[in-house]
Amino acid sequence: MATTMPFKLITPTKVVFDGVAELVIAVTTEGEEGILPSHAPFLAALKPGVLRANVVTEGKTERLELATAAGFLQALPDRVTALVDSAFTFEEIDVTKTREELDAATERQKTAADSAAAAREQVVIDLANAKLRLTGH
Amino acid sequence: MPSVKDLRDRIRSLKNTQQITKAMKQVAAAKIRRAEIAQKQSRPYADALGEMLLDLMRAVTSVDHPFMKEGASGAPSGVILMTADKGLAGAFNSNVIRAGELYRADHKNAQFYTVGIKARNAVRRLGMPDHPTWVLNAPSKLEVAREVARCVTEDFVTGKIGNITLISSKFVSMLSQRPEVRKLVPIIRSEIVGTDASETPKGAVEFAPSPEFVLSQLLPKYLEFTIYSAMLETDAAFFAAQLLAMNNATDNATKLIDELTIKMNNARQAAITKELLEIVGAAEALS
Numbered sequence: 326m327a328t329t330m331p332f333k334l335i336t337p338t339k340v341v342f343d344g345v346a347e348l349v350i351a352v353t354t355e356g357e358e359g360i361l362p363s364h365a366p367f368l369a370a371l372k373p374g375v376l377r378a379n380v381v382t383e384g385k386t387e388r389l390e391l392a393t394a395a396g397f398l399q400a401l402p403d404r405v406t407a408l409v410d411s412a413f414t415f416e417e418i419d420v421t422k423t424r425e426e427l428d429a430a431t432e433r434q435k436t437a438a439d440s441a442a443a444a445r446e447q448v449v450i451d452l453a454n455a456k457l458r459l460t461g462h
Numbered sequence: 463m464p465s466v467k468d469l470r471d472r473i474r475s476l477k478n479t480q481q482i483t484k485a486m487k488q489v490a491a492a493k494i495r496r497a498e499i500a501q502k503q504s505r506p507y508a509d510a511l512g513e514m515l516l517d518l519m520r521a522v523t524s525v526d527h528p529f530m531k532e533g534a535s536g537a538p539s540g541v542i543l544m545t546a547d548k549g550l551a552g553a554f555n556s557n558v559i560r561a562g563e564l565y566r567a568d569h570k571n572a573q574f575y576t577v578g579i580k581a582r583n584a585v586r587r588l589g590m591p592d593h594p595t596w597v598l599n600a601p602s603k604l605e606v607a608r609e610v611a612r613c614v615t616e617d618f619v620t621g622k623i624g625n626i627t628l629i630s631s632k633f634v635s636m637l638s639q640r641p642e643v644r645k646l647v648p649i650i651r652s653e654i655v656g657t658d659a660s661e662t663p664k665g666a667v668e669f670a671p672s673p674e675f676v677l678s679q680l681l682p683k684y685l686e687f688t689i690y691s692a693m694l695e696t697d698a699a700f701f702a703a704q705l706l707a708m709n710n711a712t713d714n715a716t717k718l719i720d721e722l723t724i725k726m727n728n729a730r731q732a733a734i735t736k737e738l739l740e741i742v743g744a745a746e747a748l749s
Contacts, residue, residue: 335507337604337690338500355670368517369670370679397680399514406510410604441616 329381330362331404334391334412341412347379347386349405351398360400367400371409373451375459392418392456395448411452418456427453466733469726473719480715486550487708494636494701501694504687511687515680519655521673529647529681533624538571540614540623542646543585544630544692545578546700547599552710554631554639554703555580561641562629563588573623575614577606577693598693607690615682618647626685630692631699637706639699646688649681 332346349360352374360367371393378389396409427450434446543562545555559581566572566588574590576582578598585593594613600606617623626647631639669676 333506333510335510337504337507337687339503340506353670354675358670366517366667367670368514368667368673368676370676395679397511397514397676397683399510399517408507408510408514 327362332378332380332406333404334376334378334393334407334409336409336411341391342378342380342389345381346389346405347381349398349400349407350377351393351407352376353398358398360398360405363402364400364405366402367398369398371396371398371407373448374455376407376409376412390415390459392452392459394452413456413459415459418460420457420460420462423453423456423460427457463729463732464725466726466729469722469729473722473726476715476719476722480712480719483708483711483715487705487712490701490705490708494698494705497694497698497701501691501698504691504694508687508691511680511684515654515684517667518669518673518677518680519651521667521669522677525651525674525677527674527678527681528619529649529685530651532648533618534621535624537621537624538573539565539569540573540575540617540626541565541569542575542577542610542614542626542628542630542689543581544576544598544628544696545581545584546696547579547597548700549580550707551700551704552707554700554707555584557639558629558631558641559584561643565627565629565643573617575610577610577689578696598696603693603697604690607686607693610689611682611686614647615685628689628692631696633695633699633702636702639703646685649684 329345329347332342332344332349333340334342347362351358351360351369352372353369354372355369358367358369373394374392376391376393379386380389381387392413393407394410394412396407399406399408430446430449430453434443434450437443437446541562543558545558549555555578562574562581562584566574574585574588574593576585576593576595582595585595596606596610598606614623614626618626625645628644628646629641630644632642633639667673
């Protein structure tokens with residue numbers, strides 16, 4: 326049985342990762358989901374959260390960790406694709422700025438006019454929280 | 463007959479204009495490359511999204527999502543009219559705007575949403591001064607696409623508009639861009655799955671939590687992304703049109719300069735001949 330599978334992480338503006346992985350763990354709306362090779366066909370909606378994968382580059386296994394916005398995860402027996410609105414690596418995250426975004430969104434949510442606007446702010450809050458979690462804050 | 467000086471001035475001014483058009487041509491050539499790269503980078507997302515949508519549509523027989531149902535009956539059409547922000551690109555913007563006007567002639571009271579300054583101005587001239595509008599050339603096109611999608615979705619769900627149609631430019635080739643009218647919502651299931659009934663659902667796909675839920679998340683994304691990729695295409699098509707227009711302008715300027723130069727030489731020669739004749743005439747009269 327194959328121990329690795331092709332894995333792609335795609336945002337509308339670029340392909341963030343395209344390679345092989347041994348394991349992909351993503352936060353779906355139902356909770357964390359781990360995908361190993363030869364997984365049954367599976368399609369889930371992703372929440373903003375930290376996406377982890379054990380990726381293999383040049384024979385070595387490395388840990389890939391990214392803070393991702395909402396999206397979708399598709400697993401097929403021979404490949405895994407994650408589609409997200411945006412993805413950030415550890416280096417790309419500015420902690421102070423993220424904190425500010427988080428505070429601003431929390432404030433806006435308190436004064437939100439309707440539930441739809443509050444839900445929109447919640448998306449921002451969740452992504453900011455995921456970014457902070459990734460950076461260990 | 464214009465004097466030598468007049469002609470020389472006109473040639474000089476033409477040369478200046480030619481330099482500007484030449485520079486704009488080069489800028490457009492550089493920008494088109496960037497626009498094409500942006501377009502290329504969005505393609506993997508488009509492919510994956512399309513594939514997921516297909517999987518979902520096959521798995522789901524009836525969907526209770528507003529996008530899959532006919533809009534409020536009797537409600538006017540919603541039209542997203544998309545052009546570039548700037549001109550100087552031949553008939554690029556006016557072709558799209560004309561398509562919008564034609565659409566409006568068929569669909570009375572159509573509610574317009576515009577992306578791009580040229581579209582905004584045109585729709586304002588049509589007598590809709592305060593329709594929702596965005597610029598094309600924003601720092602983040604994705605943000606704009608999200609805003610547009612949210613705005614039209616809200617109006618569609620609340621029954622203000624009965625469908626969502628997009629009129630934008632299609633990048634056929636470097637030499638040809640043409641306006642395209644696409645109906646985005648309601649989404650017709652058979653158009654995505656195809657009418658080919660022999661294609662049974664491949665493999666039992668597991669959905670978390672349910673296909674209906676995933677689809678309800680995916681459809682708004684699909685609309686958002688379609689608008690985004692239309693923006694990228696408009697961008698690329700605009701620069702292609704501008705490249706062509708500026709190329710023609712430079713060529714025309716060269717032709718005009720050649721013609722005027724010949725005219726100027728003639729005029730100069732005529733002046734010299736006239737002077738010589740006068741001198742000869744005067745010398746003869748004196749002798």
